[in-house]
Amino acid sequence: MSNIPSELKYATSHEWVSVAIDGIVTVGITEHAQGLLGDMVFVELPDVDDSISTGDDVAVAESVKAASDIYAPVSGIVVEINEALEDAPELVNSDAFGEGWLFKVKLDDASELEDLLDAEGYASSIDED
Amino acid sequence: MTNKTVLHAKHLASGAKMVDFFGWEMPINYGSQIEEHHAVRTNAGMFDVSHMTIVDVQGTDAKDFLRRLVINDVAKLTTPGKALYTGMLNEEGGVIDDLIIYFFSDTNYRLVVNSATRVKDLAWMSKQAVGFDLTITERPEYGMIAVQGPAAITKVATLLSTEESAAVEGMKPFFGVQVGDLFIATTGYTGENGYEIIVPESAAEDFWQKLLDVGVVPCGLGARDTLRLEAGMNLYGLDMDETVSPIAANMAWTISWEPTDRDFIGRDVLTAQKASGDQPKLVGLALKEKGVLRTGQKVVTELGNGPLFEGIITSGTFSPTLGHSVALARVPRSVKVGDVVEVEMRKKLVKVTVTKPSFVRNGKKVF
Numbered sequence: 405m406s407n408i409p410s411e412l413k414y415a416t417s418h419e420w421v422s423v424a425i426d427g428i429v430t431v432g433i434t435e436h437a438q439g440l441l442g443d444m445v446f447v448e449l450p451d452v453d454d455s456i457s458t459g460d461d462v463a464v465a466e467s468v469k470a471a472s473d474i475y476a477p478v479s480g481i482v483v484e485i486n487e488a489l490e491d492a493p494e495l496v497n498s499d500a501f502g503e504g505w506l507f508k509v510k511l512d513d514a515s516e517l518e519d520l521l522d523a524e525g526y527a528s529s530i531d532e533d
Numbered sequence: 534m535t536n537k538t539v540l541h542a543k544h545l546a547s548g549a550k551m552v553d554f555f556g557w558e559m560p561i562n563y564g565s566q567i568e569e570h571h572a573v574r575t576n577a578g579m580f581d582v583s584h585m586t587i588v589d590v591q592g593t594d595a596k597d598f599l600r601r602l603v604i605n606d607v608a609k610l611t612t613p614g615k616a617l618y619t620g621m622l623n624e625e626g627g628v629i630d631d632l633i634i635y636f637f638s639d640t641n642y643r644l645v646v647n648s649a650t651r652v653k654d655l656a657w658m659s660k661q662a663v664g665f666d667l668t669i670t671e672r673p674e675y676g677m678i679a680v681q682g683p684a685a686i687t688k689v690a691t692l693l694s695t696e697e698s699a700a701v702e703g704m705k706p707f708f709g710v711q712v713g714d715l716f717i718a719t720t721g722y723t724g725e726n727g728y729e730i731i732v733p734e735s736a737a738e739d740f741w742q743k744l745l746d747v748g749v750v751p752c753g754l755g756a757r758d759t760l761r762l763e764a765g766m767n768l769y770g771l772d773m774d775e776t777v778s779p780i781a782a783n784m785a786w787t788i789s790w791e792p793t794d795r796d797f798i799g800r801d802v803l804t805a806q807k808a809s810g811d812q813p814k815l816v817g818l819a820l821k822e823k824g825v826l827r828t829g830q831k832v833v834t835e836l837g838n839g840p841l842f843e844g845i846i847t848s849g850t851f852s853p854t855l856g857h858s859v860a861l862a863r864v865p866r867s868v869k870v871g872d873v874v875e876v877e878m879r880k881k882l883v884k885v886t887v888t889k890p891s892f893v894r895n896g897k898k899v900f
Contacts (some may be wrong), residue, residue: 443566445851468566471824
């Protein structure tokens with residue numbers, strides 16, 4: 405069973421979202437997702453200042469096995485991207501919930517977070533996979 | 534019903550992630566297939582290839598039978614232990630399987646064929662053997678371990694007896710020797726030096742453990758695929774199958790056209806294909822920008838529009854050694870090395886360079 409931190413929120417499409425600080429959240433993919441994808445070789449991120457809406461395909465995680473779309477779990481403006489992934493995409497494998505984060509979003513509507521799953525909900529959603 | 538190799542428990546003990554591979558439960562990786570890949574390119578790695586099918590062909594007519602069965606000519610093999618790579622065709626000139634044949638004598642050969650094609654291979658061989666005086670014997674009682682990489686030979690040497698060491702001393706590539714319980718061959722599927730070692734099942738776990746103890750890294754099917762692709766070695770089922778001519782699969786070098794009176798299966802079809810020059814060919818593709826070329830993607834050329842002018846990626850991957858994606862692709866024969874063609878990737882056309890179908894040998898870029 406992979407690690408699912410209880411302080412994060414989750415989308416069924418395997419993205420995680422941090423607690424909002426000053427209306428800004430960090431987004432990544434879960435440890436479970438990186439395990440399914442295998443060794444990451446490229447991560448294509450959105451641009452800073454991009455406006456994104458929940459459900460948009462905004463990034464691509466390309467692993468040895470497959471290219472996989474990453475969907476925006478929330479709506480807002482991209483304020484920062486993890487540039488370290490350019491040279492070290494393997495951070496997504498080694499530290500999915502930490503150094504392997506993907507991008508930060510300034511939320512349009514903080515109440516959107518309530519639509520996401522909590523750790524327990526996400527755990528049961530991956531059990532059904 | 535899933536088959537397990539004799540080394541199954543060893544894989545689990547090393548933390549392998551197991552997958553189904555044509556009915557065999559095999560390790561895909563033991564954590565990171567990229568690290569395993571680098572271990573083989575820079576040091577030494579090992580693969581459990583016990584799922585592969587070993588078939589001994591023995592008897593008075595063994596040589597005549599194999600001269601008919603495969604496109605290369607086993608009559609070229611005169612030194613005991615010498616091996617050759619070749620293909621076995623159907624009557625329509627399509628590849629039933631690719632295989633290695635070891636020569637011991639004119640009445641004694643060992644074949645190693647793919648596990649995914651085991652049933653049809655054995656059926657085809659039995660059918661073709663009618664009228665020949667020989668026996669075809671599958672040898673499932675063996676395990677097989679491929680030890681590959683620049684340090685593979687020296688690491689294996691520390692485990693061999695004096696007699697075994699003497700037997701493999703100075704052995705050239707593509708040879709095999711039976712010494713005691715072990716059959717040791719200088720073959721592999723990675724583009725590195727090393728051995729493929731056939732070992733009785735009862736001794737396989739112990740031998741695997743000894744290799745682990747001298748620092749040989751266990752590697753799964755994931756690394757095996759990126760290594761063979763960098764080396765430009767075909768994978769049956771992707772780069773060729775029963776609908777593909779060996780001429781279209783970079784296997785023309787394994788066809789022995791001489792002597793002209795050797796009547797191997799598929800010869801008339803291949804002769805006509807060679808004369809008309811209408812077969813596509815297998816080339817390499819290199820993508821320098823981000824992204825990974827994948828099996829099945831369409832290759833678009835400047836020759837024109839429509840299927841006649843298009844090609845297809847037969848296998849594509851990210852090359853850990855080169856740091857970018859490479860692929861093998863079947864394209865129209867007029868496409869040349871150095872040409873720039875386009876690949877349809879995720880709804881976009883991306884430019885790639887055509888290369889010879891070989892990217893890395895002995896740790897070095899070769900295109």
